[in-house]
Amino acid sequence: MDPLAWTSKLDGDGRGRYRAPVLTGLGLLSGMAAALAGLGVTELAVHRRRLDGIGIRVHVNGTRGKSSVTRMIAAGLRAGGIRTCAKTTGTTARFILPDGHEVPIYRPAGANIIEQRRIVAVAAAYEAEALVIECMALQPRLQSLCELRLVRSTHGVITNARPDHLDVMGPSPDDVARALAGTTPVGGKLYTSEQERLAILQEAADDRKSELIPVGTLEEEMGEDEATKTLASFRYTEHSDNVALALRVCTDIGVETEAALAGMTQAAPDPGATIERRLRFFGRDIVFVNGFAANDPISTRQIWAMATRRAGPVERCIALMNCRADRPDRSQLLGEAFERWGRSDDELPGVDHVVLMGTGTFLFADAAVKAGLHPSKLVFAEGFTTEQIFERVVALCGTSALVMGMGNIGGGGLELVSYFRNRAEPEVA
DSSP: OOTTOEEEEEOTTOSOOEEEEEEOSHHHHHHHHHHTTTOOHHHHHHHHHHHHTOSEEEEEEOSSOHHHHHHHHHHHHHHTTOOEEEEEOSSSOEEEOTTSOEEEOOOTTOOOTTHHHHHHHHHHHTTOSEEEEEOOOOSHHHHHHIIIIIIOOSEEEEOOOOSOOHHHHOSSHHHHHHHHGGGOOSSSEEEEOOOTTHHHHHHHHHHTTOEEEEOOOHHHHHOHHHHHHHHHTSSSBOOHHHHHHHHHHHHHHTOOHHHHHHHHHTSOOOTTSBOEEEEEETTEEEEEEEETTOOSHHHHHHHHHHHHHHHOSOSEEEEEEEEOTTOHHHHHHHHHHHTTTTOTTOSSOOOSEEEEEESOHHHHHHHHHHHTOOGGGEEEOTTOOHHHHHHHHHHHOTTEEEEEEESOSTTTHHHHHHHHHTTSOTTTO
């Protein structure tokens, strides 16, 4: 038995659902053997030496905010004089060089966790003192494999544990937390902004002899006024808990707070980051908010709350829901939660129109209508081109509108973000 293996066991029905965590040896090791079949003993030894040569290794995992937190930690460490490389999976996979420049990651055979070995090799070639790397695995056992064999982090980060990818990590949010806990470091530190499932993360930290460090919001860490000032200094809309989490990691590693924040606020955002664009389009005042990368109901609601507050009074509120037929659980969960916005007991404004784009839009529509959303609010745009979707949205805006993209950044979301950006006011874009 491997006493350091934190994973989960399959249900007896063989459908790939996960339940209570168990210590396991043979099952985990067989999965590792399969995943590492392409690595010989010599290659594995070389990989281990490269890892040992990088003194600071930060493994970032979580449901939402992984890419943003990865970028902020790397930028904060660079600002503190630490030679740092970083890798994000995010909307588009990127390798970030020690000078902050980015290069795309070439994937001739598609995404594979063995890619992390190549990232470590490149970071070692750049003589990196620190490597900040985003977890790219979804399967619970592969998440554990990435940590125990490929990254072996000194500092682990779990941004949050929210209901997403339930078909792989579910069926419950507790199961998601257990899966994410697979990247807990051995004998290191584990940082998290997750509050509801700390007991699960504490169990994983105890199992691997690591220290669990819960981090609150930026307001809780530095006060309301200072937090507001700090968040306003970002070029895009960043979440308070993400900033606090990244800042705590940087300062614990040894970077001064002021230097870390200076680097973090200048970090280039992920293409899927929540960015606001303002357009004046043929007499219409339109505020577009990119919330496509928020795939779960909790994150989507948070961004909708921020967007409506910042937009101020508008004639119409329009949700641009990008669905994916291969992510049916997202459509189901978002559809069920969506109707609750704007009820009399909810402080959020409701939506006037929901424009459905992408594929499998009926899944969202069916769930939303069954939950109580009036069918007249649904506008189907499945199969439309980016230009056609843009024109359809503009036609619904009236004289002023808030338009927020949500659901999925893939499958047309990123193209639509670029379309809005290219038509935004120059001083804002």
